[in-house]
Amino acid sequence: MSKKIIIVGSGNAALSAGIASLEKGAEVTIYEKANKKMAGGNTKYTAGAMRFSYESGDQLIDLLNNPNDERLKDTDFGSYTQEKFKNDLLNFNDGRPLSWEQEILVSKSLETIQWLSSHDVKFEPIYSRQSFIKEGKHIFWGGLTLASENEGVGLFNQELSAFLSLGGKIFYENAVTDLFFEDNVVKGIYIGDDKIESDGVILASGGFEANDDLRKSFIGANWLKAKVRGTPYNTGDGLKMALDIGAIKHGLYDGCHATPMDLHMKNYGGLDLEPKERKNYRKICYFLGIMVNAKGLRFLDEGKNFRNYTYAQYGRQVLEQPGHFAWQIFDSKVFDLLYEEYRFHDAHFVEGETIDELISKMDGIDKIETKKTIVEYNNSVDLNTAFDPTILDGKSTLDLSIKKSNWAQRIDKSPFRAFPVTGGITFTYGGLKINKNGSVLDIHNKPIVGLYACGELVGGVFFNGYPGGSGLTSGAVFGRIAGYGATK
Template sequence: MSKSVIVVGTGNAALCAAIAALEKGARVTLLEKADEALAGGNTKYTAGAMRFAYDGAEDLIPLLRDPNDPRLSATDFGSYTTDKFGGDLLGFNDGRPLSEEQQTLVNTSLETMGWLASHDVKFEPIYSRQSFEKDGRHVFWGGLTLAAENEGVGLFDMELAAVERMGGTVRYNSAVTGLIMDGARVVGVRIGDEELHADAVILASGGFEANEEMRIAHMGPNWKAAKVRGTPHNTGDGLRMAEAAGAEPNGFYKGGHATPMDLHMADFGNLDLPPGERKNYRKICYFLGVMLNAKGERFVDEGINFRNYTYAQYGAVILEQPGQFAWQVFDSKVFDLLYGEYSFHDAHFVEADTLEALVAKMEGVEPKGAMATLTAYNAAVDTETPFDPTSLDGKGTTGLALAKSNWAQTLDKGPFRAFPVTGGITFTYGGVKVDDQGRVIGTDGAPISGLFACGEMVGGVFFAGYPGGSGLTSGAVFGRRAGYGAA
């Protein structure tokens, strides 16, 4: 007789868990806290990019919705090996070796992408954000090449369609409020006074980023001011339920995906906008200019690495600045390289024909300090090395206490623009311990019978940061595993 499986949540990880369980013949019900319009957890808020290991274009073509795109013949995807993926994760581990969870992510990432494609979840090259044109070719940089068709909304739509084709059902407005225990075994869930029983429960309900109290408790007081980039429904419910069932906490609870965001955005990415537009509050082209705090000082090396490796950390650094804001400053040489979020209809910025006039418009910034910083920066720029956004070009500064290592160009061509930003939080890194079947491990070291977890609920995947695009891949990898285990 087929097993009954309850999946708590409807984001990418939850849907992958449901697909996997349905593949094995289970009867699957997904329970969603939100209404149908806001279902999907954080997935709809993303740009849909997924990082995975691949050896070359031959690994990518089978994943594409349009393998006959004429641009492909003029595209250099390069390769992104498992060693490179592992090394990138190690760069954010603060000296820790790769965790078991990270090794699983790296080693099964390509396989998982192929599995998604087999369920008609297809992808397209990220020409607009991950490549630059060079000598007539599209050159990809930073190891991140594909995103779901129609970005995060498309990923959700395609995965949900697969679930429905396979016979899974979704209940909306069904917030799970507790687990039903039979001794030490999880046998179902509560939705208020209602009880639903099942052979297995998969918690895929996200982290605690939308819970201000939990952010402060685990991450510190600076995080009170963080803009929540994603869903308002990820309030740590699954983590609290797992803890009540005896789960072992795992991972880095002080950390989270923290992106520079428009200072004046509404919390939760402005829910009045269509989900696909909510990502436009990100402001992640700082590598093409400089960032200044309230004192008018630079506080990070904007060009230390490709932005894929810095954007999820620099939001946290902004929250450490006076007033918890900063301004990103650009000159018109790079306006055509700025991503669409900088020209989004709701983007906040000031513009002036001179730097002096610009800093006078930058609210909250000390003008003399800002001009001193910008003058010193311009004088320190290497003017001999050519600018090349497709590589770590080595075009840096000399003589500054805080260098800019790559892509340093003088700010000398008006008009100039400055964009106010703060730190936004997308998801948290702390979670529970799971085994190689996705079962939640208890504090006694043994699996909790009937209880599985995936997505943001899994701790040990990310620590001090992450290479962009890894979050959705992690959700798919651990969702698939939990679905198979539960079935």
């Protein structure tokens, strides 16, 4: 008789788990808290970018929806070896060795993307945000090359269609409220008073980023001020249910992915907008200019590394500034390089023909100090090194206490623009501990029979930061593992 598997949530991790369980002949049902429009959780809000290791660009061609794209002839994808992926993760580990979860993420990243592709999930190169044109060639600079066709919504639609065509079922507006736990075994779920029995329950209900109380108690009071970038439904339900029956906490509970966001955006990225538009509230081209806080001072190295390796940390740094905001300042030399999010119809910014006019329009800052900061920055820029956004160009400031290490150009070409930003929380890093089958472990490190977890709920994957595009890959890798594990 086929196994009956219940999955809680309908994002990328849940659907990957569902497809894997269905492949093994199980009868799979997804219960999703949101309605049909809002189902798909944070996954639908994403750009669909997925990081994975590859030895050469040739390995990417089979994954593409359009392998005959004319631009491919003039594209250099470079390579992104497992070694490089591991080093990128290690750079955020604050001295910790690679965790078991990180080893799995890296070693299974390519095969999992190929597996998704075998289920007709197709990808496209991220020309607009991950490459720059140099000598007529599209050069990919950050190890992150592909996104799902039609971004996060496309990923959700393609995965859902694979899930349904294999026979999976999905029920919307069905929030799972508890686990049916008896004789130390998880035997199903509760939806309110209704008990639904199963042979395995896979929690894929996301992190606790949309829960004010949990954010405050685990990450800190500042985080009540953070904008919530994604779905309002990831309120830590699955995490609480698992901890209540004795699961062990795992990973960095005060760690989270947080990004500079438009100061005036609404929470949940503007629920009235299409998911594709919602991500336009992000503002991550700080590396092309400078950021100043309310005191008119720079507070971080805007050009420390490629933005894939800084954007998930810099949201926290902005949030920690006085008043929890900052201004990003650019001159017209870089306007064409700014991502489309800076031209979004609801992007907030001020413009001036002169620096003085610009500063006069920037609310909430010390205007005298801001002018001083810009003058000192301009005077400190290395004028002998060429600006090149495709590499870490080493064009830095020369004598500032807070250096800008790369892409430091003078802010001197009129007109000038400044964008007000704050910190937006994307997802949380603390979660549950799983074993190689995706089983949730208890406080004695023993599997809780019948309970599995994947996606944002898995702890130990990210610590003090995050190389962009790793969240979706992690969801697919651990989703597939949990999906297979639950059918064993």
